Amino acid sequence: MGATKTEHFTDKQNAIATLAKALGHPARVAIIDYLLKVDACICGDIVNELPLAQPTVSQHLKELKNAGLIKGDIEGNTICYCIDEKALDKLQNYFANISTKLEKKKKGCC
Amino acid sequence: MGATKTEHFTDKQNAIATLAKALGHPARVAIIDYLLKVDACICGDIVNELPLAQPTVSQHLKELKNAGLIKGDIEGNTICYCIDEKALDKLQNYFANISTKLEKKKKGCC
DNA sequence: AGTCTATATCGTAATATTGCAATATCAATA
């Protein structure tokens, strides 16, 4: 035991959970924030922006990449990371959908 | 080592990470889905809806509650869980904000 | 009081995540 029973849930639920999990660490939220702040996405200085050692940052970048939240093109010597809009659209849609559903209810017991 | 260095990140980043982390497991996404689906939020049957043992479900509910995503009122014998709109609004705003920022860019290098 | 039902907590095993030093890789450049 100890391993998540992904097979018992729907693909959609697993997909949202995977994306949410990737954002479930402040360093990775900080990375997304930074990629948004920087004008272009030619970024080789993410490591300097974060209060973590280089291998740790590299690992967080890998996880964001695996989850599909960012993509990284090799740009000669450095790597150009940027946000993958598709994944963020998925999340935005999910939460927008929840909000409209909650609007419609509004009678709730609590 | 091994513990997340929350103190090095902003409150906002930590707040989003906490909410996202709470949704970072398919069972918890499934719980939110179920609470949305059910008309009223008088729900004592979440355990029967999930393919997990009762203590496990209880633990997931606790985590959602700690993160502020749901609230639970004791309703005599059972407990009435329902979604806490405030937390979901926070998430929706966060992703909506990202989307508009991404709209404005659009020139990106990737 | 005793029983049933719903939920929480405890204890614990299996697994995953976080963080970093050391090391590897690989393109650019001297």
Place this chain on the structure above:
DNA sequence: TATTGATATTGCAATATTACGATATAGACT
């Protein structure tokens, strides 16, 4: 081709998460 600079990978220790059986708690109903 040797060196430098940027990033990835490996290996490992500390910690956290996931899951569940056993047990506790507490209201409802005999």
